[in-house]
Amino acid sequence: MPLGIKIAWSFLGVLVAIAYGLVIAGIIRKVMARIQGRIGPPVWQQFIDLGKVIFQRTATRHGWMFYLAPIFRAGGGIGLYLLIPVVIGVPALSNFSFNGDLLLVMYFIFFGSLGMALGAADSGHPHSPIGISRGLSQMTAYELPFALAMVALAAQVHSFSIHDIIMAQQGGILHWNLFANPLAAIAAFIAFLGMNMYAPFNIVGAPQEIPVGPPTEYNSIFLSLMMSGRAILAVAKIVLYMDLFLGGAHSILAAFVKTIIIYFWSVFVGAVFPRFRTEQAVRFFLGWPTVAGIAGVLLVLIR
Amino acid sequence: MDNKPKSTLPVLVEPPKGAQPHGPLGHGYFLGETKRQQALPMRESLAKIKNWFRANSLWVMAYGTGCGGIELRPLTTARFDFERFGMAMRPTPRQSNVIIISGYLAVKSLKRVIRAYEQMPSPKWVVGLGSCTINGGMYWDSYNTINRLDLYVPVDIYIAGCMPRPEALLAGFGELMKMIKRGEANGWNHYLENFDWYKENQKKVINDWNMPDYNW
Amino acid sequence: MMHILDEIRERFGAEWQNEQRPDLLQIGVQAKTIVPLLTWLKAHTPFVQLTHLSAVDWIEDGEFQLTYLLTDPKAHVSLMVCTRIDREQAEAESIHALWPQAVTYEQEINEMFGIHFPGSPRQGVPFILEGWNDIPPMRRDFDTVAYMNSHHPSRPGREHTDPRAYIGKVFGERGYLHDDD
Known part of the structure; x- marks a missing residue:
C-alpha cells in the first residue's frame, strides 16, 4: 500500500476513533444515568x-x-492510536505497527498526562496543580502493575511488537493471554481501572473535592481538543488491551464487541464503588496488583 | 467602628434603548460578525445550527447565591433529571454558559457573581430565579441585598416564585432554550453595548471595588 | 444547679438571677466582673464551653447587653451570663484569652453593633460586610427601609398590603384556613 493512501486511511481512522470514543462516552453517561434511576442524556x-x-x-x-497542553493531550492520544493495530488483516485499520512499538506505547499512554501537568501549572488555578499532583501520584502507582504485565507478555512472546503478541494468541480462545497468562491479565486489568479514571480511582477530577481538576481554566477550542483527545485516548487504550489480552480482532464487528466489553469492565466497577483517597489508591496499586504482576513475570520465566 | 459619611444616592438611568443591530439570530460582538462573514451566503443557516448546539448543551454554573440553590439540586436527581435535556453542572465559570442567580443576592455575593459572569465565555445567559431577583422579594428591606438584579447583570429570563419548584425551573430552562434557538437571548450583547451603564450601577453598590473593571 | 448562681452572687455580686428552665440558668452581672467571673467558671466549674456570644441593643435604656452563653457539656446545662454596657462608650473586655473562638464572635459583634473589644485580634477587619460605610446595621437606630430606598431602589410597581387586612380579606375573619373549609 502506498504511503499516501496509508496516511489518508489513518487520518480517517483517527476521526472514526474519536467518534467511537464520543459514542462510548455517551453510552456511559446513559448507563450511569440509568443506574441512578434517571433517564439520562441522549x-x-x-x-x-x-x-x-x-x-x-x-x-x-x-x-x-x-x-x-491540549495539543499534547490530543497528540498523545492520536500518537498512541496510530501505533496500535486495530483490526488484523485490514490494511486500513492496522496502523503503523513496528517491531518494538510496545515500549513506545507504554510511553505514549502517559505522554498526555505529562503535557497536561505543564499546562495546568500555567493556568494558575489552584485546583489544577492539585488535580495534577493527585493524578501523577496515581499514575506512578498503576504504572507498576501495568509495566510488569507488559514485561510478562514480552518475555512470553520474546518480542516487544504488538503485532507479534497478537499473532502468538491465534488459534482459539484459550490461546488468548487472558487465559495464557492470567496473572499478568489481572495486573493489567486492574491498572486499567486506574487508567480510565472512573471510580474508585477518579481522584483526578474528584467532583466533590477539586471540582473538575486540571481542566478548570480550559474552555472553548482548548476544551474541545481535550475532549477529543480524551475520547481517542480511551479508544486507543481499549484497542491496546484487546490486542494484548483478547487476541486482537479479525473483523470490525469483533473489534467493536471486544472493546465494548473491555471498556464496560471499568464502567461497571466505577458505577458501584465510591472514591479512594489518593494515598489509598497508591497503596492499593502497589499492593496485590503488583504482586500479581510479579507472579505473572515469574510464571513466564518458570515455564 | 468609625462612622464614615453615607454614600451618595444612586441616580439610576434607564439603559439606553435601541441597541445596535446584531448579526443574525443574536450574534454579537464576541462572535465577530466581520464584513467577510456578513457576506457569507449561509450565515443565517449557520447561526441557526450554532444556536441549536448551544441550546441543547447548556452547562450551568454550579453556584448558589441564596436559598434558591436548594431548588437546583433536585434537578440533577432521578425525579427531575435535567441531564436529559443536555444540561449539566460545571463548577468553573470557564466552562459554563448559564449562571443562575438563585434567590436573594447580597452585595458581597454580587461581586463574585460579576466576576464569574465576566469570566464565562460568550455566549452566556443569566437566569434570575425567584422573586428576590425581580424586586427584592421578602428581603426587599434587608440592609445588604440588592433589589433589582437587572441593574447589575443582564437577565435573559426570570423564573418567578418564592421559591419556584423544580418543575418551574425546568419550564424556565425550556423557554430559555427556545429563546436561544430563536436568537432572542441576547443579554450578553446588551451587557457589552451598555457596559458603562452596568459598571456605573455595579460600582454604586460595591463600595470596595478591588478588582479590574473587566475580569478576563 | 441553683447553687452555682448563689455562689456566683456571693463571689462576684449579681444584679439578678433566674432559672428559666432546669437546663438554662441566667444571671446578670456588672461589666467589670465579666472576665474574672468567666475565668473562675472555666477553671472551677463544669461550664467550660463558650457556646455563643451575642449582643442586644437596648436603645431605650441607652445600653447594649452582652450575653455569654456557657455550657456544661456533660450535664447539658447552659448558663447565660448577661451584662450591660454603655451604648455611647461601647467597649467591653475581650475574652479571647479564655476561649480562642471568641475572636470570631467579637469580630462579628464589632462589625454588626460597633462594640469595641480592645485587645481582641481582627477588630475592625470586615467579617460579613464588605465596604460598609454606614452605621453598624444591627444598631436599632439604623433605618433599613430608608437605607434600601436610597441604595437599592425597587422596581416601579411594587405594591404594599397590610398583612392583617390582606389575610382577613382572603381567609375570612378567622385568619386561617381550616381543614373543614
Whole structure:
C-alpha cells in the first residue's frame, strides 16, 4: 500500500476513533444515568457538547504552555492510536505497527498526562496543580502493575511488537493471554481501572473535592481538543488491551464487541464503588496488583 | 467602628434603548460578525445550527447565591433529571454558559457573581430565579441585598416564585432554550453595548471595588 | 444547679438571677466582673464551653447587653451570663484569652453593633460586610427601609398590603384556613 493512501486511511481512522470514543462516552453517561434511576442524556450528547464548545469564543490568556497542553493531550492520544493495530488483516485499520512499538506505547499512554501537568501549572488555578499532583501520584502507582504485565507478555512472546503478541494468541480462545497468562491479565486489568479514571480511582477530577481538576481554566477550542483527545485516548487504550489480552480482532464487528466489553469492565466497577483517597489508591496499586504482576513475570520465566 | 459619611444616592438611568443591530439570530460582538462573514451566503443557516448546539448543551454554573440553590439540586436527581435535556453542572465559570442567580443576592455575593459572569465565555445567559431577583422579594428591606438584579447583570429570563419548584425551573430552562434557538437571548450583547451603564450601577453598590473593571 | 448562681452572687455580686428552665440558668452581672467571673467558671466549674456570644441593643435604656452563653457539656446545662454596657462608650473586655473562638464572635459583634473589644485580634477587619460605610446595621437606630430606598431602589410597581387586612380579606375573619373549609 502506498504511503499516501496509508496516511489518508489513518487520518480517517483517527476521526472514526474519536467518534467511537464520543459514542462510548455517551453510552456511559446513559448507563450511569440509568443506574441512578434517571433517564439520562441522549447517546449523541457528547457530539452536541463538542460542537457547542467549538462554537464558543474564548478570551482566556495564560502562558504558552497553557495553549500547548491540549495539543499534547490530543497528540498523545492520536500518537498512541496510530501505533496500535486495530483490526488484523485490514490494511486500513492496522496502523503503523513496528517491531518494538510496545515500549513506545507504554510511553505514549502517559505522554498526555505529562503535557497536561505543564499546562495546568500555567493556568494558575489552584485546583489544577492539585488535580495534577493527585493524578501523577496515581499514575506512578498503576504504572507498576501495568509495566510488569507488559514485561510478562514480552518475555512470553520474546518480542516487544504488538503485532507479534497478537499473532502468538491465534488459534482459539484459550490461546488468548487472558487465559495464557492470567496473572499478568489481572495486573493489567486492574491498572486499567486506574487508567480510565472512573471510580474508585477518579481522584483526578474528584467532583466533590477539586471540582473538575486540571481542566478548570480550559474552555472553548482548548476544551474541545481535550475532549477529543480524551475520547481517542480511551479508544486507543481499549484497542491496546484487546490486542494484548483478547487476541486482537479479525473483523470490525469483533473489534467493536471486544472493546465494548473491555471498556464496560471499568464502567461497571466505577458505577458501584465510591472514591479512594489518593494515598489509598497508591497503596492499593502497589499492593496485590503488583504482586500479581510479579507472579505473572515469574510464571513466564518458570515455564 | 468609625462612622464614615453615607454614600451618595444612586441616580439610576434607564439603559439606553435601541441597541445596535446584531448579526443574525443574536450574534454579537464576541462572535465577530466581520464584513467577510456578513457576506457569507449561509450565515443565517449557520447561526441557526450554532444556536441549536448551544441550546441543547447548556452547562450551568454550579453556584448558589441564596436559598434558591436548594431548588437546583433536585434537578440533577432521578425525579427531575435535567441531564436529559443536555444540561449539566460545571463548577468553573470557564466552562459554563448559564449562571443562575438563585434567590436573594447580597452585595458581597454580587461581586463574585460579576466576576464569574465576566469570566464565562460568550455566549452566556443569566437566569434570575425567584422573586428576590425581580424586586427584592421578602428581603426587599434587608440592609445588604440588592433589589433589582437587572441593574447589575443582564437577565435573559426570570423564573418567578418564592421559591419556584423544580418543575418551574425546568419550564424556565425550556423557554430559555427556545429563546436561544430563536436568537432572542441576547443579554450578553446588551451587557457589552451598555457596559458603562452596568459598571456605573455595579460600582454604586460595591463600595470596595478591588478588582479590574473587566475580569478576563 | 441553683447553687452555682448563689455562689456566683456571693463571689462576684449579681444584679439578678433566674432559672428559666432546669437546663438554662441566667444571671446578670456588672461589666467589670465579666472576665474574672468567666475565668473562675472555666477553671472551677463544669461550664467550660463558650457556646455563643451575642449582643442586644437596648436603645431605650441607652445600653447594649452582652450575653455569654456557657455550657456544661456533660450535664447539658447552659448558663447565660448577661451584662450591660454603655451604648455611647461601647467597649467591653475581650475574652479571647479564655476561649480562642471568641475572636470570631467579637469580630462579628464589632462589625454588626460597633462594640469595641480592645485587645481582641481582627477588630475592625470586615467579617460579613464588605465596604460598609454606614452605621453598624444591627444598631436599632439604623433605618433599613430608608437605607434600601436610597441604595437599592425597587422596581416601579411594587405594591404594599397590610398583612392583617390582606389575610382577613382572603381567609375570612378567622385568619386561617381550616381543614373543614
